Amino acid sequence: MNEARFRWRTLFLLAYLLFALLPIYWMVNMSFKTNQEILASFTLLPQQFTWANYATIFTDASWYSGYINSLIYVAINMVISIAVALPAAYAFSRYSFLGDKHVFFWLLTNRMTPPAVFLLPFFQLYTTLGLMDTHIAVALAHLVFNVPLAVWILEGFMSGVPREIDETAYIDGYSFPRFFLTLFLPLIKSGVGVAAFFCFMFSWVELLLARTLTSVDAKPIVSVMTRTVSASGMDWAVLAAAGTLTILPGAVVIWFVRHYIAKGFAMGRV
Amino acid sequence: MRLTLEGVAKRVGAATHLYPLDFALQPHAVTVLLGATQAGKTTLMRLMAGLDAPSQGRVRVDGEDVTGRSVRERNVAMVYQQFINYPSMRVFDNIASPLKLRGDLDRAALDRRVRELAGKLHIEPFLDRLPAELSGGQQQRVALARALAKQAPLMLLDEPLVNLDYKLREELREELSALFASGDSTVVYATTEPTEALLLGGYTAVLDAGEVLQYGPTAEVFHRPHSIRVARAFSDPPINLLKGRVAESGIQLAGEVRLAVRASADAPALEGDTPEAGVTVGVRASALRVRPRSGDVALTGRVELAEISGSDTFVHVAAAVGPLVAQLTGVHYFELGAAITLYLDPSQIYVFDARGDLLVAPQRPGAR
Numbered sequence: 001m002n003e004a005r006f007r008w009r010t011l012f013l014l015a016y017l018l019f020a021l022l023p024i025y026w027m028v029n030m031s032f033k034t035n036q037e038i039l040a041s042f043t044l045l046p047q048q049f050t051w052a053n054y055a056t057i058f059t060d061a062s063w064y065s066g067y068i069n070s071l072i073y074v075a076i077n078m079v080i081s082i083a084v085a086l087p088a089a090y091a092f093s094r095y096s097f098l099g100d101k102h103v104f105f106w107l108l109t110n111r112m113t114p115p116a117v118f119l120l121p122f123f124q125l126y127t128t129l130g131l132m133d134t135h136i137a138v139a140l141a142h143l144v145f146n147v148p149l150a151v152w153i154l155e156g157f158m159s160g161v162p163r164e165i166d167e168t169a170y171i172d173g174y175s176f177p178r179f180f181l182t183l184f185l186p187l188i189k190s191g192v193g194v195a196a197f198f199c200f201m202f203s204w205v206e207l208l209l210a211r212t213l214t215s216v217d218a219k220p221i222v223s224v225m226t227r228t229v230s231a232s233g234m235d236w237a238v239l240a241a242a243g244t245l246t247i248l249p250g251a252v253v254i255w256f257v258r259h260y261i262a263k264g265f266a267m268g269r270v
Numbered sequence: 271m272r273l274t275l276e277g278v279a280k281r282v283g284a285a286t287h288l289y290p291l292d293f294a295l296q297p298h299a300v301t302v303l304l305g306a307t308q309a310g311k312t313t314l315m316r317l318m319a320g321l322d323a324p325s326q327g328r329v330r331v332d333g334e335d336v337t338g339r340s341v342r343e344r345n346v347a348m349v350y351q352q353f354i355n356y357p358s359m360r361v362f363d364n365i366a367s368p369l370k371l372r373g374d375l376d377r378a379a380l381d382r383r384v385r386e387l388a389g390k391l392h393i394e395p396f397l398d399r400l401p402a403e404l405s406g407g408q409q410q411r412v413a414l415a416r417a418l419a420k421q422a423p424l425m426l427l428d429e430p431l432v433n434l435d436y437k438l439r440e441e442l443r444e445e446l447s448a449l450f451a452s453g454d455s456t457v458v459y460a461t462t463e464p465t466e467a468l469l470l471g472g473y474t475a476v477l478d479a480g481e482v483l484q485y486g487p488t489a490e491v492f493h494r495p496h497s498i499r500v501a502r503a504f505s506d507p508p509i510n511l512l513k514g515r516v517a518e519s520g521i522q523l524a525g526e527v528r529l530a531v532r533a534s535a536d537a538p539a540l541e542g543d544t545p546e547a548g549v550t551v552g553v554r555a556s557a558l559r560v561r562p563r564s565g566d567v568a569l570t571g572r573v574e575l576a577e578i579s580g581s582d583t584f585v586h587v588a589a590a591v592g593p594l595v596a597q598l599t600g601v602h603y604f605e606l607g608a609a610i611t612l613y614l615d616p617s618q619i620y621v622f623d624a625r626g627d628l629l630v631a632p633q634r635p636g637a638r
Contacts, residue, residue, distance in 0.1 A: 186358040
């Protein structure tokens with residue numbers, strides 16, 4: 001009985017794993033093939049293994065600049081989000097002020113709005129201010145979604161730190177900045193990691209705003225990938241290679257914050 | 271350090287946590303704030319520390335008004351009920367942190383001071399560990415060491431031993447009284463346990479429902495509680511309260527029991543002020559015995575419950591005079607429902623008038 005159950009469970013998990021990994025496998029598989037092979041035959045492994053597709057991406061400026069642009073605005077966005085969210089989250093977790101609960105909820109409702117809603121106002125505003133096609137434009141636009149989330153995550157972590165620690169620090173004579181940077185931040189560093197990860201995730205995959213607010217100089221990789229239908233048809237293999245490379249940063253970031261995310265789940269946030 | 275509170279009150283929203291009170295802390299001594307939970311001990315302590323500002327009234331230190339001043343600019347030390355340490359710092363750095371911030375000691379002196387304190391509190395072997403790697407008792411010792419390191423003129427301890435187990439609590443309590451006695455700080459110590467107040471000695475302020483009911487030397491407060499509320503707060507197990515009437519040369523209780531109140535300085539007050547009026551007789555559980563002595567009054571009843579606590583037995587008795595709890599030394603076994611006779615020396619009773627104010631307190635040999 002137990003053995004049968006064990007077998008079923010294993011089978012089910014294997015099937016699930018196959019189902020989840022198949023698209024990724026297929027993309028990686030394609031990225032090492034030539035266009036001819038992709039279009040001509042069905043092969044589980046590349047018959048004519050080639051690095052040429054990756055070489056194209058790393059040598060062609062229109063490709064690799066997409067990655068650089070994306071990384072720049074994602075980094076700017078992460079830094080600003082965390083820098084802004086830390087004091088806000090501290091205030092929400094430690095002080096009660098008029099309407100604090102309402103403001104907190106209102107912040108979250110921003111996160112619930114589809115990005116398309118903000119498309120027109122951002123476009124109009126940035127055109128007027130001359131911010132179009134800059135990295136900072138996309139980074140600022142993404143703040144609308146990332147700051148509330150970061151505040152919410154950080155508030156949860158901060159509320160897990162007893163208020164008495166703050167008071168003890170003041171009694172001992174710490175100034176607020178010194179307390180915050182040397183005592184408090186180390187206590188919520190996993191929260192900062194988780195918040196940064198979620199900012200990264202949103203900003204990295206968001207397509208609509210990033211594509212609309214940029215044209216040439218700050219064109220992100222997700223946008224580059226949607227515009228690769230050329231006169232000679234689809235360049236399947238290079239697209240697959242680009243897709244593989246787009247997954248990588250996320251995988252790397254997740255690797256670094258995986259313990260923190262587990263902690264975040266345990267604390268009831270994330 | 272002379273801390274005085276003048277007409278200080280604390281309200282949070284519509285709730286009053288502390289009613290207006292005047293309070294002058296006895297300098298260079300231990301003051302115990304005694305009261306049940308929600309009595310306002312922590313609120314009062316936070317006002318004294320400067321962690322909270324009072325809703326009204328003034329706080330003075332040595333005559334200087336410090337009401338709005340932040341805790342950073344006052345020289346106080348505080349230990350909480352929870353074990354509060356800096357989790358990211360080693361024990362050594364935890365204890366050293368207030369000293370480092372003050373910056374008046376060189377490295378060697380600081381090192382010496384931390385080690386000396388750690389030695390006193392028996393945490394010297396753990397100086398290189400993080401607080402999370404210590405047991406609860408050790409963590410609280412670290413917190414105590416950090417508070418002591420400052421040598422602040424005002425040291426506040428908010429139920430510091432309540433989260434520790436029984437044995438550890440007794441051990442640490444003794445060490446604490448020794449530490450308090452050796453320093454010249456003004457110490458404020460909040461507790462819910464009357465025994466703790468008695469052990470620490472010094473002065474006791476009894477709090478109840480946001481009011482300071484009585485403040486004075488601990489023994490004095492214990493032996494002469496001004497009112498029923500004080501007596502109730504300052505006795506564990508709870509004091510037995512019996513309704514009675516003033517009768518000729520004594521007090522008439524229910525069940526035809528008459529207590530002769532010995533002629534004393536207090537007795538005239540009893541007869542003069544409240545003829546035939548209702549009074550309440552307070553009998554401490556420890557004043558009831560199962561063996562008679564001469565002059566005792568016998569109280570008969572039935573055993574309702576007998577519980578053994580440590581080396582004492584608490585017997586709950588449904589007596590003719592009303593429900594009684596007797597604290598008997600030693601371990602005794604009682605049949606439930608069995609008849610029992612308890613004996614009481616009438617000179618051991620407290621008498622409170624109809625308003626609950628003290629009329630008669632037991633006389634103590636050797637007392638003033």
